[in-house]
Amino acid sequence: MLKTLRIENYAIIAKVHIDFDASLNIITGETGAGKSILLGALGLIMGQRSDSKVLYDKGSKCIVEAVFSQYPPAIEKLLVAEDLDVEDELIIRREISTSGRSRAFINDTPVKLDVLQLINQNLIDLNQQFNITDIQDKKFQLSLIDGLADNQKLLAQYRKGYTQLKEKRDKLAAVEQMESTQLKELDFIKFQHNELVVAALDGTDKTSLESELELLDKSEDITNLMAETAYAVSESDQNLKDQLAALAKRWSSFSSADPQLMQGYELMENIQEEFHTLYDLASNIKDKTEMDPSRLSTLRAKLDSLYSLEKKHGVNTIEELLQIQTDLELRLNGIENRSEIIAQLQKEILDLDKSLRVEADTLSQRRAKVFPKIQKAVNKKLNELGMGSAEIKVQATRREDLSRDGLDNLDILFKANKGNEFLPIRKVASGGETSRLMLSLKASVADKMSLPTMIFDEIDTGVSGEVAGKMGDIIRSLANKHQLICITHSPQVSARAVQHLFVYKEETKSRTITHVKVLSKKERILEIAKMLSGDPPSSFALDNAKDLLSV
Numbered sequence: 001m002l003k004t005l006r007i008e009n010y011a012i013i014a015k016v017h018i019d020f021d022a023s024l025n026i027i028t029g030e031t032g033a034g035k036s037i038l039l040g041a042l043g044l045i046m047g048q049r050s051d052s053k054v055l056y057d058k059g060s061k062c063i064v065e066a067v068f069s070q071y072p073p074a075i076e077k078l079l080v081a082e083d084l085d086v087e088d089e090l091i092i093r094r095e096i097s098t099s100g101r102s103r104a105f106i107n108d109t110p111v112k113l114d115v116l117q118l119i120n121q122n123l124i125d126l127n128q129q130f131n132i133t134d135i136q137d138k139k140f141q142l143s144l145i146d147g148l149a150d151n152q153k154l155l156a157q158y159r160k161g162y163t164q165l166k167e168k169r170d171k172l173a174a175v176e177q178m179e180s181t182q183l184k185e186l187d188f189i190k191f192q193h194n195e196l197v198v199a200a201l202d203g204t205d206k207t208s209l210e211s212e213l214e215l216l217d218k219s220e221d222i223t224n225l226m227a228e229t230a231y232a233v234s235e236s237d238q239n240l241k242d243q244l245a246a247l248a249k250r251w252s253s254f255s256s257a258d259p260q261l262m263q264g265y266e267l268m269e270n271i272q273e274e275f276h277t278l279y280d281l282a283s284n285i286k287d288k289t290e291m292d293p294s295r296l297s298t299l300r301a302k303l304d305s306l307y308s309l310e311k312k313h314g315v316n317t318i319e320e321l322l323q324i325q326t327d328l329e330l331r332l333n334g335i336e337n338r339s340e341i342i343a344q345l346q347k348e349i350l351d352l353d354k355s356l357r358v359e360a361d362t363l364s365q366r367r368a369k370v371f372p373k374i375q376k377a378v379n380k381k382l383n384e385l386g387m388g389s390a391e392i393k394v395q396a397t398r399r400e401d402l403s404r405d406g407l408d409n410l411d412i413l414f415k416a417n418k419g420n421e422f423l424p425i426r427k428v429a430s431g432g433e434t435s436r437l438m439l440s441l442k443a444s445v446a447d448k449m450s451l452p453t454m455i456f457d458e459i460d461t462g463v464s465g466e467v468a469g470k471m472g473d474i475i476r477s478l479a480n481k482h483q484l485i486c487i488t489h490s491p492q493v494s495a496r497a498v499q500h501l502f503v504y505k506e507e508t509k510s511r512t513i514t515h516v517k518v519l520s521k522k523e524r525i526l527e528i529a530k531m532l533s534g535d536p537p538s539s540f541a542l543d544n545a546k547d548l549l550s551v
Contacts (some may be wrong), residue, residue: 066093
């Protein structure tokens with residue numbers, strides 16, 4: 001429950017500290033005094049966004065802090081999941097800087113707004129004037145039915161499976177769309193891949209091919225050169241080898257006379273060996289460079305193919321072409337395996353859909369069991385609230401396809417008078433009827449709700465007199481098991497308060513300031529009397545206020 005609320009520098013509130021009672025807290029005050037500002041500050045605690053416009057003093061930051069005690073076990077699980085400290089009390093604080101930057105804290109640890117919102121979903125149930133029409137929303141109506149049917153655990157399990165089903169369907173659609181696109185490209189991908197396969201790139205050395213081509217391409221000139229070299233070195237009558245041998249022999253006869261002569265003789269010996277090597281080399285080159293038109297044509301075709309493929313794919317090496325070939329092969333395999341992936345996904349979707357329909361049927365059965373119960377309870381409370389002829393009826397039809405909530409298409413129908421036709425609430429209920437209907441529904445399912453704190457913002461709109469008194473009785477009864485904070489203009493509802501908080505304005509020379517105080521019994525009589533007849537209240541109104549408070 002909400003134990004305390006501290007507000008500093010928010011709107012026309014300079015500083016307010018409120019201690020709430022564990023049962024029924026009634027908040028009253030003149031229009032414009034700041035009651036809605038309290039809810040605005042509480043909205044910050046619940047994770048609503050803000051800006052610097054809310055600052056009372058533009059030079060100071062705004063602080064709103066709420067302390068909760070006896071919070072539900074679900075909150076503790078969330079705190080642990082978010083790695084937050086678990087204490088006896090839960091302290092939530094929002095700070096808004098002068099620049100408008102907002103920070104949120106849970107037990108003094110900074111958190112993001114989505115965490116704050118998640119926590120507060122399990123702390124506070126807020127019914128405001130602007131969202132009282134939620135009762136007309138089918139999802140809201142279904143949530144009430146599920147609350148009464150204790151469907152929370154089963155529904156959470158179902159929704160987890162439904163999320164998986166939706167993800168698989170999305171994946172299947174993506175795969176099918178990809179397959180459709182890729183099938184159009186399949187022939188082109190196959191052509192590109194086959195072109196690379198035929199080129200037989202693996203093990204090919206482009207540099208060697210280029211060298212061999214150059215050799216064969218110039219084979220005639222090279223052969224002639226090698227023949228001339230062999231002839232000059234060793235085959236002619238005056239060949240270089242023989243001439244050098246004769247010179248070397250003459251040098252040898254003088255080699256002992258001087259070291260340099262010996263050195264010259266040794267050089268000639270070495271040159272003779274080199275001549276032998278040169279002759280063998282020229283002979284070998286001559287033999288292998290014989291003209292081979294067929295090989296020359298093959299080499300040119302091979303290299304032309306390589307150059308063409310490199311240009312086509314925008315690369316410069318065979319290694320890069322081989323990588324492209326591998327990538328194309330993977331794409332081809334992916335397209336060919338796509339049908340298997342689609343078949344597997346279709347099977348998984350079919351199996352999951354089947355199991356979810358079983359769970360959805362269970363949800364439907366459990367919901368149907370509480371239809372008579374909620375109809376009876378709400379109709380009884382409507383009777384207590386002066387709508388004796390009014391009734392609700394829960395209508396459920398079955399959907400063809402699974403939804404996040406199962407297979408039920410549910411609508412709470414309403415008729416205000418006997419003989420009228422049951423119609424959707426949004427078509428027939430007036431403002432006062434909607435308020436009473438909302439309270440009747442909430443009161444009927446409250447015991448099944450885990451929320452410890454419920455806030456009603458003028459839920460008594462459009463009702464007065466005895467009916468307002470009955471509404472006050474229902475609200476007071478709700479407060480036996482839930483903490484209630486109720487903003488009201490109704491004296492009959494105000495009289496049921498366990499704690500009566502009064503919001504009022506103080507006019508200073510420079511500005512207006514909002515204050516909140518707890519009324520004593522004497523002050524409550526005066527305030528309720530003013531609500532009955534105006535300020536100053538009549539003696540009749542004072543007596544009437546005393547009578548209301550004695551109930």
